[in-house]
Each structure stands twice: as C-alpha cells, then as structure tokens.
C-alpha cells in the first residue's frame with residue numbers, strides 16, 4: 390500500500406477549508422449558544438450584541454495572527470509546528486511555554502469534563518420532557534446518561550487522530566446548526582404568540598446585577614474559545630493552497646457563521662423571555678415536545694463530537710511524549726493490524742497503550758463529571774482565566790516576535806492596548822465566575838443534580 394507523505398514525512402494531510410470550518414464550528418458554537426439569551430439579557434439590547442460583535446472581531450483578528458504561527462518564517466516552506474505549545478516555544482521560549490501548556494491543557498481537560506455533564510443533562514431532559522407530560526413530579530438522574538456518554542466516547546476515542554475525525558466534526562456542526570435553529574424557531578413562535586416578556590429589571594440588588602454582568606461577559610468571551618485547538622486544526626490541512634491562507638478563510642467562515650447564530654439565538658431568545666431568559670434556552674420551553682426532543686438529542690450528538698475535538702490534542706500530547714520517552718517499549722509503540730470484516734478490508738490499527746490510556750482518560754472524566762455536578766461554573770472560571778492568555782496574549786506576543794515590531798512603535802502600542810483591554814475582560818469574568826462558584830458550593834451534593 391503506497392502511503393503518500395507530506396514535506397515533513399507525516400501521512401498526507403487532506404483537510405480543506407470546509408473540514409477546517411466544520412472543526413471550528415463544532416469547537417466554537419458549543420452548547421454555549423444556548424446560554425447567550427441569558428447573557429444578552431444581563432447586558433441589554435445595546436451592550437449585549439455589541440459585546441458579541443467585539444469579541445468575534447477580536448477572535449477573528451487574533452486567529453489570523455495564530456494561523457501565521459504554524460510555519461516558521463515562510464508560510465509555504467517554513468518548518469511546521471504541530472501544537473500551540475510548540476509554536477510558543479519557537480517564537481517566545483522560556484517559562485511562557487509552560488504557562489501556555491498549563492492554560493491550554495487545563496482548558497481542554499475542563500472542556501471534556503464540562504461536555505460530559507452538559508451532554509448528560511441534555512439526554513436526561515429528553516426523558517424529563519416526556520415524563521413531565523405524563524405525571525407531575527419526575528426525577529431523572531443524569532448519572533445513567535453520563536455512563537452512556539462514556540461508553541460512546543470509549544469507542545470514538547480509538548479514532549487514531551484528528552485527521553480521521555472530519556466526519557464526526559461535520560456531523561456535529563450540522564447538529565449545532567439544527568438545535569440553534571430549533572431554539573430560534575421556538576423563540577420566534579413565543580414572540581409571535583405575544584409572550585409577556587418582562588421588560589423591567591428583576592428585583593435583585595445592584596451588587597448581584599454587577600456579578601451577573603461580569604458572568605455574562607465571561608460567557609460571551611468564552612463562547613469564541615477555539616484558539617486552544619486552532620493550530621491542531623491547521624495541522625490537518627493539505628499544503629496547497631498554503632495552510633495559513635486556508636485557515637484564515639476557515640476562521641472567517643467559522644466565526645461569521647457562529648456570530649450570526651449567536652446574534653440570532655441570543656437576541657430572539659431575549660425578545661422571547663425578556664429578563665427571565667433561562668441559562669439554557671431550551672429549558673424555557675414547555676410546548677412542542679418533539680422539537681425539544683430533537684433539539685436536545687442534537688445537543689448531545691454535537692457534544693459527543695466536540696468532546697473528541699477537544700480530547701484529541703490531549704491524547705496526542707501524551708502519546709507522542711510517551712513514544713519519545715520509551716521508544717523501545719512495544720506496549721507503547723507497536724501497532725497491531727486487525728482486519729474487521731465488512732469494513733472494506735482496509736484494516737484497523739490497534740495500539741495497546743492507546744487503548745488503555747484513552748479509555749482511562751474517558752473513565753476519569755466521567756467520574757469527575759459525576760463528582761462535580763456544578764463543574765460548569767468551574768468551567769466558566771477556567772474559560773475566563775484562559776481567554777486572555779490563549780486567545781489574545783500569546784497570539785499577539787508571537788506576532789510581535791515574528792514581525793520584530795520595535796517597542797513603543799505605533800502598532801506595538803495598539804496591540805498592547807488590545808491585550809490589556811482583554812486582560813481586564815478576563816479578570817472581570819473570572820471574578821464573576823468565582824462568585825458563581827461560591828454560590829453553587831453552598832448547595833453542593835455530590836452525585837446529585
């Protein structure tokens with residue numbers, strides 16, 4: 390079997406701007422889209438959409454900077470770096486590499502745990518919706534759904550690399566568009582039915598209002614977080630046209646699609662519910678049972694795919710460092726070929742280490758999800774704290790190093806000002822989520838939600 394290789398000796402990459410956009414939409418839209426009506430309700434009609442648009446522009450800008458960091462010096466012939474951390478090591482070096490790694494992998498691990506929780510809540514609410522219609526008081530435990538999610542991931546996580554995940558990503562992107570449309574449609578119907586959305590501020594103290602505004606800013610900032618996987622996505626692209634061009638195009642398509650959805654779902658949801666917009670848009674509707682079931686199932690399928698998009702960089706980091714450390718150990722390096730009947734006879738590579746470690750990872754995230762049902766608030770903290778370093782700081786610093794911008798030049802000052810403004814946003818959002826975390830710890834019961 391002739392395997393074609395790229396300039397760096399790795400198997401030929403085949404990704405295009407379509408697959409990259411699908412990865413981006415899958416990674417970005419997340420179920421965060423369903424909380425945007427809540428976020429916009431906290432910020433109001435002017436500041437809400439404005440914040441969304443500002444964050445989309447900032448993300449678009451910094452992601453074009455990041456796309457140029459993939460190849461060193463020359464965008465066509467320069468040497469590749471395969472991960473965010475490698476790019477930071479090449480351009481900046483020193484302690485920043487560690488900090489970048491810490492922020493990136495804490496974020497990735499956090500996202501996988503958070504998605505396990507959200508997916509199981511969604512699967513649970515399919516059942517809850519059904520039984521709410523049958524009887525009045527029904528309790529649905531999410532633990533069983535976490536176990537189902539875990540079993541699905543145990544199978545999917547054996548897909549060897551990002552590269553081979555495109556079909557899952559495309560499916561997940563379609564799912565996210567599906568449930569966004571359903572949320573949108575139900576909100577439109579509610580507005581059309583003349584729902585009595587309250588337009589007065591709810592009776593909460595000024596301090597509480599401020600915390601909520603902070604949390605809302607955090608939600609919006611976090612709704613665009615995909616810099617953690619940007620370079621890894623770029624590493625799936627074929628090399629002609631140049632990867633950075635393709636990636637910029639994919640970022641533009643991905644981010645503008647996402648922003649349109651965010652604006653629609655956020656604003657229409659706010660129009661439908663007013664100040665009472667629920668944290669999860671779908672949970673606010675009680676009619677249209679079938680649509681809600683379809684929507685929740687799509688969220689769950691989307692999260693199944695998104696889990697993989699975020700877990701693959703963790704898998705490959707651990708696997709490549711183990712291969713480097715123990716090149717002699719067969720358990721770690723040997724690939725066993727297994728041919729599965731009916732699957733075209735192409736064969737299927739099994740690696741014992743991959744089988745064991747990835748299964749263990751999935752199991753651990755599931756247990757964490759069961760232990761920490763309030764984890765999503767914690768996730769908001771990780772998201773807020775990593776927004777600035779990952780989306781803004783390293784992207785800008787790498788650009789400054791690459792372009793050799795003189796200190797205190799005009800563009801240098803502009804970039805630093807942008808960076809400082811985003812740092813402020815990150816701090817404010819982190820403060821909001823710490824407050825939220827304190828509130829949820831007050832009502833903490835493990836294994837129950």
Ligand SMILES: *[C@@H]1O[C@H](CO)[C@@H](O)[C@H](O)[C@H]1NC(C)=O
Pocket residue numbers: 461467468469470471475476479
């Ligand atoms: C990243 O790029 C630099 C500069 O070309 C190169 O020296 C380094 O080996 C690359 N790192 C990896 C892990 O490929």
